[in-house]
Amino acid sequence: MEKRKKMDLLVKNARIYTMHRDILDRGSVAVLGDRIEMIESTDLSEVYDADQVIDADGMILFPGFIDTHIHFFQSFLKGLGADHRLIEWLNLSALPYGTKMTPRQHELAARLASMEALKSGCTTICEFFYTNQDPELAYACIDGMRSTGIRSVFIRTFQDTGEDYGMPSxxxxxxxxAMREVESLKKRYQEDDMFSIWTGPDVTWSTTKEGYQTMLEYCLSENVRYSMHLKETEVDNEMCFRHYGKDIVDLLEEIGFLTDKMLAVHCVNLTENDIRRFAEHGVSVSHNPAPNLYLxxxxxxxxxxxxAGVNTALGTDGAASNNSTDMLETMKLAALIQKGIHRDASVITADQVIRMATCGGARAIGMENLVGTLEVGKKADMVLFDPKHLKSFPDHDAEATVVYASSEENIDTTIVNGKIVYHKGNFPGGLSEKELIREAAAEVRKMLE
Ligand SMILES: [Zn+2]
Known part of the structure; x- marks a missing residue:
């Protein structure tokens, strides 16, 4: 008998949303190593043997979700500074605690958030790191994040001014x-498809024009991507007008900062003109609905x-302004707030929101050739969604179910780079949710002291 080709993982009998071509009502995905080897609307277990076979009967398979903006350390701060606007909240929560947390606390906070993300179907996460003091803090954060098996981007940002707005000196x-520090991180860690290092100015009111220029020069010469908080509140422009007599997007365009390497986060106060220029220059937007509402x-x-054709992705933002790391909840908010404010239920659809969470996210991080859709040859980053729960039953329209009627309990399995990293409440890599919470609780107590 002919020897059958051996796969590492096979998911069969799933309804498959590739986000690339037609939906397969009942199909299989075969994974070899870290890549998708085959997607068919048949039972591939009749063709291939596999080390692991998941019978996904009644379940839906999507590309893994991509969280394009988070601050891990804030997973220790949920609820602190609640019911205050951005600048007051920052000064009650994120900034003072951010100056005091130890490497061990950063490591545990990164693990907490990454595991929570995996549990909500997220397979790639982008840490926007701004508590820059001792490089050990960044190392600990990276180690905590990578220990969970999630695909990740570490964005080592900088602040070169901003004391008058409360930025800790x-x-x-x-x-x-800062660019030398980014360079030394790049030397310390091997970058690959699972992990990359970017930089970026933290926020408008903590960056000088010279700071933008220095960073941009570095990024363009070294081919490094960058991200920044932009037009989250009116303060961004107030500071820019005070120092430079102009709108922040005008300033950025003038110095050549608007490029397809840029990921702009929040963008609450974008004008029509800003949107047109983002489309022109290929700037991506990371939409973080929960913190925009919370603050x-x-x-x-x-x-x-x-x-306008601006590539748009989703993010959770730090858990001190969310107050969780849940991509399912993020998708629901992203859809509902637009329908409400436009008084038009058709202004954004469930399909568009899932695209923001998958292929939009992939393009925003420059990885559209690797992740974001389920296609042969792409990395096997997938989430298996089980609609057989009270909240999500009956499942007449899978996309509507995922966006409007889901929660973490629907996430059956999360697969990153061909490996099962979360399955039915457990983290097979040896991580324990209970153990982590016990360890983190002790460190949260120390932090508050
Ligand atoms: Zn943020």
Whole structure:
């Protein structure tokens, strides 16, 4: 008898949303190593043997979700500074605790958030790291994140001014020094498809024009991508007008900062003109609906961005302003707030929101050739969604179910780079949710002291 080709993993009998071609009502995905070897609307277990076979009868398979913006350390701060606007909240929560947390606390917070993300079907996460003091903090954060098996981007940002808005002086450093730190992180860690390092200015009110220019020069010469908080509140522009007499997007365009390497986060106050220029220059937007609502910042013009052809992705943001790391909840908010504010239920659809969470996210991080859709040859980053729960039953329209009627309990299995990293409440890599919470609780107590 002819010897059958051996796969590492096979998911069969699933309804498959490839986000690339037609939906397969009942199909299989075969995984060899870290890649998708075959997708067919048949039972591939009749063709291949596999080390692991998941019978996904009644379940739906999607590309893994991509969280394009988070601050891990804030997983220790949920609820602190609640019911305050951005600048007050920052000064009650993120900034003071951010200056005090130890490497061990950063490591545990990164693990907490990454595991929570995996549990909500997220397979790639982008850490926007801004508590820059001792490099050990960044190392600990990276180690905590990578220990969970999630695909990740570490964005080592910088602040070169901003004391008058409350930026702790310990975070402030010249941009040239920050770029040397980015360079030394790149030397320390092997970058590959599972892990990459970017940089970026933290926020408008903590960056000088010279800072943007120094960073941009570095990024363009070394081919490094960058991200920044942009137009989250009116303060961004107020500071820019005070120092430079102009709108922040005008300033950025003038110095050549608007490029397809840029991921702009929040963008609550984008104008029509800004949107047009983002589309022109290929800037991606990371939409983080939960913190925009929680901090009373406002609602960004996302349908307008989509309509203009701006690539738009989703993020949870730090858990001190969310207060969780849940991509399912993020998708629901992203859809509902636009329908409400536009008084038009058709202004954004479930399909568009899932695309923001998958292929939009992949393009925003420059990995559209590797992840974001289920296609032969792409990395096997997938999430298996089980609609057989009270909240999501009956499942007449899978996309509507995922966006409007889901929770973590629906996530049956999360697969990253061909490996099962979360399955039916467990983390097969040896991580324990209970154990982590016990360890983290002790460190949270120490942090509060
Ligand atoms: Zn943020």
């Amino acid at each position: 310990v975070f402030i450093e010249p941009a040239s020094k 009373g910042s406002g609602i960004p013009p996302i349908p307008e961005c989509l309509h």
